[in-house]
Amino acid sequence: MPHSQFSLAGRKVYVAGHKGMVGSAIIRRLESEQSEVLVADRSVDLREQNAVGAWFSANRPDVVVLAAAKVGGIYANDTYPAEFLYDNLMIEANIIEAARQNAVTKLLFLGSSCIYPRMAPQPIEESALLSGPLEPTNEWYAIAKIAGIKLCQAYRKQYGCDFISAMPTNLYGPGDNFDPENSHVLPALIRKAHEAKQSGAASIEIWGSGTPRREFLHVDDLADGLVFLLKNYSDTGHINLGSGKDLPILELAKLVCEVVGFSGGITTNTSKPDGTPRKLMSGAKMHAMGWSPQIDLKTGIANAYEAFLA
Numbered sequence: 001m002p003h004s005q006f007s008l009a010g011r012k013v014y015v016a017g018h019k020g021m022v023g024s025a026i027i028r029r030l031e032s033e034q035s036e037v038l039v040a041d042r043s044v045d046l047r048e049q050n051a052v053g054a055w056f057s058a059n060r061p062d063v064v065v066l067a068a069a070k071v072g073g074i075y076a077n078d079t080y081p082a083e084f085l086y087d088n089l090m091i092e093a094n095i096i097e098a099a100r101q102n103a104v105t106k107l108l109f110l111g112s113s114c115i116y117p118r119m120a121p122q123p124i125e126e127s128a129l130l131s132g133p134l135e136p137t138n139e140w141y142a143i144a145k146i147a148g149i150k151l152c153q154a155y156r157k158q159y160g161c162d163f164i165s166a167m168p169t170n171l172y173g174p175g176d177n178f179d180p181e182n183s184h185v186l187p188a189l190i191r192k193a194h195e196a197k198q199s200g201a202a203s204i205e206i207w208g209s210g211t212p213r214r215e216f217l218h219v220d221d222l223a224d225g226l227v228f229l230l231k232n233y234s235d236t237g238h239i240n241l242g243s244g245k246d247l248p249i250l251e252l253a254k255l256v257c258e259v260v261g262f263s264g265g266i267t268t269n270t271s272k273p274d275g276t277p278r279k280l281m282s283g284a285k286m287h288a289m290g291w292s293p294q295i296d297l298k299t300g301i302a303n304a305y306e307a308f309l310a
Helices: 021-033 049-059 074-079 081-101 136-159 185-199 219-232 249-260 284-289 297-309
Strands: 012-016 036-038 063-066 106-110 163-168 170-172 203-207 213-218 239-241 246-248 265-269
Touching (some): 063 081, 063 219, 106 219, 136 163, 163 219, 170 185, 170 219, 170 297, 185 203, 185 249, 185 297, 213 219, 213 249, 213 297, 219 239, 219 284, 239 284, 246 249, 249 265, 249 297
Parallel strands (some): 012 063, 063 106, 106 163, 170 213, 203 265
Antiparallel strands (some): 213 246
16 A cells, blocks of 8 residues: 655644544644644635635645534434535535645545445445445435545546545544434433433433444544544545444443443333444554554543533
């Protein structure tokens, strides 16, 4: 796999989506790289091409990390399909084209593990992309993210741009969305367990059967992996970023309850959707390049719970 030995020192790095969980983690990680971090004010609507172009012309970043996206869990994806598809297509297309027009040296696009087919062989290798039907509950978001990967590949092929893509697994940590309606499974469980502990409830309910298996990566591990890719990777193919370990949702719920200190029961609501049965990504490529995550799940959940309480 091509190693590029790219230095971030002294470069202007634009983090798109700096207010989000991923963006803020990337900014924390860049503090030790001697680079100048750039962010765009909220007044710059990333869905508007002229606004994005004007910002790039004025700020001239050397490096772009494209972590801006409209995100949400199963409920949000299922309820707002047009917004998930349109907003994400516009954001990535505008930033990638502005990066080309302003001669950005390197760009890293963040996808999502939902780009892979619903029934992809496990652990999922990068080559599984476009090999089968997507999970229906989040296909809108997935299609937008696949388009972002393909944009980076097309710009590399046609213009010679050093644009790369990384596919993170399920992320969690400080800055996560703990909203009960549209959060992902781990922050939703933290909130449920905390509120049950506060109210003295006998049990908490989880969606679905509790049997689907999920992999989780702490956002600080992700940020470290992304900086590693910026410095060491330059090629067409996207790269998976995960922990390489998964567990059933019911086991996750038990672990969250243990960390939070909720000693009640856990009930399953099988009228609610399970989503994809299993989604474990192969981290073989990152491992072969010499990178692996450092934060174990229990430690990471405790860190996320501290952030939730704060």
